[in-house]
Amino acid sequence: MHYLILATDYDGTLAKDGKVSEATLDALKRLQKSGRKLILVTGRQLEDLIEVFPETSLFDCVVAENGAVIYFPSTREELLLGELPPEKFVNALRSRNIDPLSVGKVIVATWEPNETEVLTVIRELGLDLQVIFNKGAVMVLPAGVNKASGLSAALDKMGLSVRNTVAVGDAENDLSFLKLCEFSVAVANALPSVKGEVDWVTEASRGEGVVELIERLLTLDLTEDLRESSILPDRHRIVLGNLDGDRETYIQPLNRNILLAGISGGGKSTLATGLIERFIDKGYQVCIIDPEGDYQSFDRTVILGNAQQIPSSAEVLTVLSKPEQNLIVNLMGVKIDDRPLFLAQLLPSLLEMRVRTGRPHWIVIDEVHHMFPSSWNAAVTLPQSVNGILMVTVHPEHVATSALSLIDTVIAVKSPMQTFTDxxxxxGHQLPNAPLPSELASGSGVAWFLKTEEQPFQFKVILPVQERQRHMRNYAEGNLGNDRCFFFRGEDDKLNLKAQNLIMFMQLAAGVDDRTWLHHLHLQDYSNWLQNSIKDESLAKEVSEIEKTTELSPADSRDRIKTAIEKRYTLPA
Known part of the structure; x- marks a missing residue:
């Protein structure tokens, strides 16, 4: 079950003319009984909502006043996410006979066409307030407060993630929280502008549309395979790599179990790091089981354990209790023979946490041949319904069959024929019909989606951001080696000035005489060097255009090339 939370608007979505039907209430109760959480997100003031909707206690949380107030019915805890606008603002509105005018704990609300007067007062008083519209309603709130910010705060308080949340609404003020969530839905009576922005539109209106959504969740989200489901939007797809012509190829971020395999030095770590980065970029929580300490420099993660200290399950769960925290579990302090038992004790806690919170979304197991060796009964630890597992190994043939049987996506680097055969x-799976390359060049991979009829395909690996940054620092400051350096020699080879990186190149470029500079410029030596040694195609292309602009003075061409380099690489001042 991935979609653990339903966040719904009230007026025009859940309710018709302020009332919720018995059929809609029954559907909400069935959804809650399935183990999911309910959050009501409304522009109404809390007291008004409770008066018209006594069943508010059915919800785990209420986000009221268009995101400014959070209320937990079970404990009656109330949190304000903003301050009431100054009294002088409210008095100014009343002095202009703004009617109707309601003042909540944070919100000030009226109706069109009073928005012009409201905006005039805000401007005259110099207040940091925003005006939000909702089908004729005019709501004034502190800047930055909306349904998205309110829902985010509520989920944080509950220890839940927007990546496990379905949102449904009908009006323009709903768009902020609809776009925030994993799956966004508009009921049939929603504004056209809202329908055009969401992942799915119900056939029925208002409460009946919410019932339609709930039925869909109770059926499709309980199936084992969501990959081709209409409740899995494309906007969260993860880039796997590039095909011919730089077209991107993707994998879905949910309900996949991936095996990434190949010999050491073949590029597994590069590809794994890139995938993990993109999972994190999309807001999916990742837990990396790192037996050899290979992920210690990974950005945006917390590290538990080292060669002297073994992390406990309780410590792991504490870190992961915050949805925004990603974790590396370093097992260097665990003996190789003891690692399968360690993982067998940790994984049930992680999977139980998934049942409660939907997280961690991805569990990455490096050196999986050590963690689930062929002699180990992995089925005891890994139920056959588990998903969101990325296994990385040099030796797929040494991994327990019960673990490999979970795999639906195989990615091979360096030696795909050997990997797929193993x-x-x-x-006991049949090899694909399409011929497989016995060896790949560095930076390439072959992916095979086992549960489709698609044959394995080759793609170009995209470097992880942190590796690109490392390369960029090396190009800017490091030593490229004689075979990749730039040499200012001049037209008669009288010079032999070596630039071993971009910093030295810029320093030498500023000092060489104009004749030498123009000699290399006209031969397009600069763009060739940037293309072949720095391997920056876009920079080389831009510099090539500068080289072809014959009317530029030596100083102008120097400045333009310097600017082009500095746009991409951070050079010391």
């Missing part, structure tokens, strides 16, 4: 022999 995998198929282990699990």
């Amino acid at each position: 995998f198929c022999n282990t699990v």
Whole structure:
């Protein structure tokens, strides 16, 4: 079950003319009984909502006043996410006979066409307030407060993630929280502008549309395979790599179990790091089981454990209790022979946490041949319904069959024919019909989606951001080696000035005489060097255009090339 939370608007979505039907209430109760959480997100003031909707206690949380107030019915705890606008603002509105005018704990509300007067007062008083519209309603709130910010705060308080949340609404003020969530829905009576921005539109209106959504969740989200489901939007797809012509190829971020395999030095770590980065970029929580300490420099993660200290399950769960925190579990302090038992004790806690919170979304197991060796009964630890597992190994043939049987996506680097053969022999799967390359160049991979009729395909690996940054620092400050350096020699080879990186190149470029500079410029030596040694195609292309602009003076061409480099690489001042 991935979609653990339903966040719904009230007026025009859940309710018709302020009332919720018995059928809609029954559907909400069935959804809650399935283990999911209910959050009501409304522009109404809390007291008004409770008066018209006594069943408010059915919800785990209420986000009221268009995101400014959070209320937990079970404990009656109330949190304000903003301050009431100054009294002088309210008095100024009343002095202008703004009617109707309601003042909540944070919100000030009226109706069109009073927005012109409201905006005039805000401007005259110099207040940091915003005006939000909702089908004729005019709501004034502190800047930055809306349904998205309110829902985010509520989820944080509950220890839940927007990546496990379905949102449904009908009006323009709902768009902020609809776009925030994993799956966004508009009921049939929603504004056209809202329908055009969401992942799915119900056939029925208002409460009946919410019932339609709930039925969809109770059926499709309980199936084992969501990959082709209409409740899995494309906007969260993860880039796997590039095909011919730089077209991107993707994997869905949910309900996949991936095996990434290949010999050491073949690029597994580069590809794994890139995938993990993109999972995190999309807001999916990642827990990395790191037996050898290979992920210690990974950005945006917390690290538990080292060669002297073994992390406990309680420590792991404490870190992961915050949805925004990603975790690396370093097992260098655990003996190799003891690692399968360690993982067998940790994984049930992680999977139980998934039942409660939907997280961590991805569990990455590096060196999986050590964690689930062929002699180990992985089925005891890994139920066959588990998903969101990325296994990385040099030796798929040494991984327990019960673990490999979970795999639906195989990615091979360096030696795809050997990898696929080892995998198929282990699990008893038939090799693909399409011929496979026996060896790949560095930076390439082959992906095979086992549960589709698609044959394995080759793609170009996209470098992880942190590796690109490392390369960029090396190009800017490091030593490229003689075969990749730039040499200012001049037209008669009288010079031999070596630039071993971009910093030295810019320093030498500023000092060489104009004749030498123009000699290399006209030969397009600069763009060739940037293309072949720095391997920056876009920079090389821009510099090539500068080289072809013949009317530029030596000083102008120097400045333009310097600017082009500095746009991409951080050079010391």
